[in-house]
Amino acid sequence: MHEDEQVRRWNGWGDESIDFALNDDMLDFLRARVGDGKPPADATLAEACRSVPPGRLAPHRYIDATPEARLRHAFGQSLPDWLRLRYGRVESVPDGVAFPESSGQVRELLDHARRIDAVVIPYGGGTSVVGHLTVPETGKPVITVNLSRLSTLIDLDPQAQLATFGAGIAGPDLEAQLRARGYTLGHFPQSFEYSTLGGWVVTRSSGQQSLRYGRIEQLFAGGRLETPTGTLAIPAYPASAAGTDLREIVLGSEGRMGILTEATVRITPLPQREAFHAVFFPTWTEAENAVRSIAQAKLPLSMLRLSNPVETQTTLAMAGHHRMIGLLQAYLGMRACGEQKCMLLAGASGDAATVAHALKQALRIARRYRGVHAGAAIGEKWKQNRFRNVYLRNALWQRGYAVDTVETAVDWPRVRGMMQSVEQAARNALSAFGERVHAYTHLSHMYAQGASVYTTFAYRLAGRYEEDLERWKAMKGAACAAILANGGTISHQHGVGVDHAPYLQAEKGALGMGAIRELCRHFDPTGMMNPGKLLPAS
Ligand SMILES: Cc1cc2nc3c(=O)[nH]c(=O)nc-3n(C[C@H](O)[C@H](O)[C@H](O)COP(=O)(O)OP(=O)(O)OC[C@H]3O[C@@H](n4cnc5c(N)ncnc54)[C@H](O)[C@@H]3O)c2cc1C
Missing domain, CATH: 3.30.465.10 (Uridine Diphospho-n-acetylenolpyruvylglucosamine Reductase; domain 3)
Known part of the structure; x- marks a missing residue:
């Protein structure tokens, strides 16, 4: 077992020692929108290890075939991955995990895998959210190759x-x-x-x-x-x-x-200076027009991130600091930013003069669209917590709630329609199960041509593996169909994996899919490398 793995959560996100402190405001906010959550019973690591089937590999000096190593490398961070881990449905795991230390050892491993007719799954940080690491149903032995020792x-x-x-x-x-x-x-x-x-x-x-x-x-x-x-x-x-x-x-x-x-x-x-400022707009229309103008002005900014009204409310509810947020909301209310307000975070990095110039110009454009500058405090907080907020997913699971995301990119004229359709598709999908979804969206990456549209869904867990998988499939399928119907790419940043593979042909076409397939065959004639990902399993 690699030492880094010891402190990593085996069935959720992140370091075992880090928890996200859920406050009552957050829970009340979510309860009011989707109902009371009931925490499901999680399988223990020992139980999950006992479900790991016997391995099929002969001993090899680079390969660890212990059940725990195999289990810890069988999944990424997609919701179906979490469901399998949390409910202990872990039958599909690799037969062994290799830890090569050089390109030469990787070469040796590939040659070995080819000789024994094994499948190989490269493993980076295991953070895929679209099933990139899923172990395929195959009669062949599977070797997952952990690359963490190639790190100099x-x-x-x-x-x-x-x-x-x-x-x-x-x-x-x-x-x-x-x-x-x-x-x-x-x-x-x-x-x-x-x-x-x-x-x-x-x-x-x-x-x-x-x-x-x-x-x-x-x-x-x-x-x-x-x-x-x-x-x-x-x-x-x-x-x-x-x-x-x-x-x-x-x-x-x-x-x-x-x-x-x-x-x-x-x-x-390294930049001399880095700053993130918050601006609030009264409505989505003004906010979207402002960020499009800022993106098209091609200012030397580092980040633009625009939350829709529901995400803005959610962010403020989660912030804690009851009194401060109350004062901010009252001030914004006086400046016409009420229930429909949208929050923009604008960042700049570089030398002090460039940062000052970029932010000044961005704020000038924002003002044309009734943007209210709220200073650097919210942006600073966001920067401090930007890799901590992901731990919220663990905390919500323990309260009986699932969280998932979908993302796409689309031209500016389609941004609003995409956002509304994806959120509505998820709500409709779960209403068939008698459940509500708390759906909210932000634009996370801006281009002169368009933006990425990133939607988060929070909803109640059923507490049973089969039903939770059905709920997720219905919601994911509906959201992906809405992405295609609104002219978006199936992924702006998460990739294809197994979850998006069925949708790839819609944007690549038959000729394009054939070209990708032939390229894979050129480098991997026997199809031993990570089968089923990117291209649908044939
Ligand atoms: C909480 C969270 C937040 C995220 N935020 C973002 C985000 O902001 N932006 C974003 O783009 N993505 C994001 N992702 C998705 C994910 O982190 C990215 O897709 C990331 O690039 C995956 O890197 P990894 O090293 O974890 O790869 P893994 O998950 O280990 O593997 C992903 C795929 O890459 C292959 N692979 C990995 N390393 C190699 C290698 N050296 N050679 C060949 N193949 C390899 C694997 O076989 C697999 O197919 C997020 C995921 C989570 C869970």
Whole structure:
């Protein structure tokens, strides 16, 4: 067992020692919207380990075949993953978990897997929310390859502002190594605490400050992919017109073509200053018009995040600090920001003059749409808690509530329709079970062309595995259908995995799907790499 795994929750998010303190206001707020939750009975780790079936692998020096290691690598963080873990439905686990320490050992493992006709699932931080790590129903043995030991800084070139890391390095370690040398990658997905550089690249992830630093596509300059047919080395050029860009083949490959063992990324000197300010708008219409204008003004901001009225109410209810929030609400009420108000967080990073200029210009545009500047305190709090809020999901489960999210990106004219349709689709889906959904949305990443639309659903658990899975399937299916009907991509940042695979053809077309399938076959002729993800199982 790798030492990092010891303190990690086996059936939920994060570090065992960290809990999110739910206050009464939050619980009352949720109860009023979806009803009283009843905590389900969780399986214990010992019970779950006893359900793990016998492994089918002969002993191997890189492979740990203990039930606990296999269990801990069988799932990600999707709601179906949680249901399986919490209810102890853990029959589908890998036969062993390998912990290679170099590209050479990864190569050896791939050769070994090919010889014994095993399936291989690369494992980064295990934070997938769309079933990327699901162990397929197959007669073949399954080896999950944990890449956490490929985590060193291999090279840093200050002149070219490039850093090469082992691809299994997790967010905090990567940033700590860069910070010690005066740099940052600036890639901060909410899963930062555990997700890895390799995982970010192959799922095309997006960090919260992508407006300044770019998505991982802009940060990934080159790397090394060990594939069943050989090593694909991709040199890092500042730019190239030499035909098809091989990085694009690796980006979004979701472990289907090989294992990324090294990645070279574009780094930035640490910013001198960083600030996040809150602005409230009276209604969604004004708020959306304002953020579109700000995004299209192409100001040097690092983040724009706009919450709709229900998310704004939810955020304020969860903030605690009863008196302060009451005073803020009273002040906003006097400035026409009542029940329908929407909160924008605008961030900027860089030298002090750039930060001041970017925020000043953004606030000037916001004022044209009746935006009320609420200062830096809320933004500062958001920054402090941005990787802590995810622990709320554990706390809500213990009170009998499930939380899930869907996300997409769409052009500006379709943003409002998308938001309304996705929320309504989820409500309709659960009303068939006699249940209510507390659904709310924010725009998390802004572009001149459009925005990502990120919707959260909170609802009651039934307390029975089959019924909870049915509820989730109905809600997820309805939300995905609404995304397609409103012209959105099936994912802006979470990727495809198994959960989104049935919807991929709608945006790639038959010819496009054929091209992806042939690429996978080129690198992996026997189909041993992470089958069933990205492309529907054939
Ligand atoms: C609470 C929470 C918040 C999140 N917030 C965000 C967010 O803000 N932005 C965002 O984009 N995503 C977010 N995600 C989704 C998830 O964190 C990302 O998809 C992330 O990029 C996955 O990285 P990982 O290292 O955990 O990969 P894993 O979950 O371990 O694996 C994901 C896929 O990548 C493959 N893989 C992993 N490493 C390699 C490698 N080195 N070589 C080849 N294949 C590999 C796996 O086989 C699998 O198919 C969030 C998830 C959670 C649970």
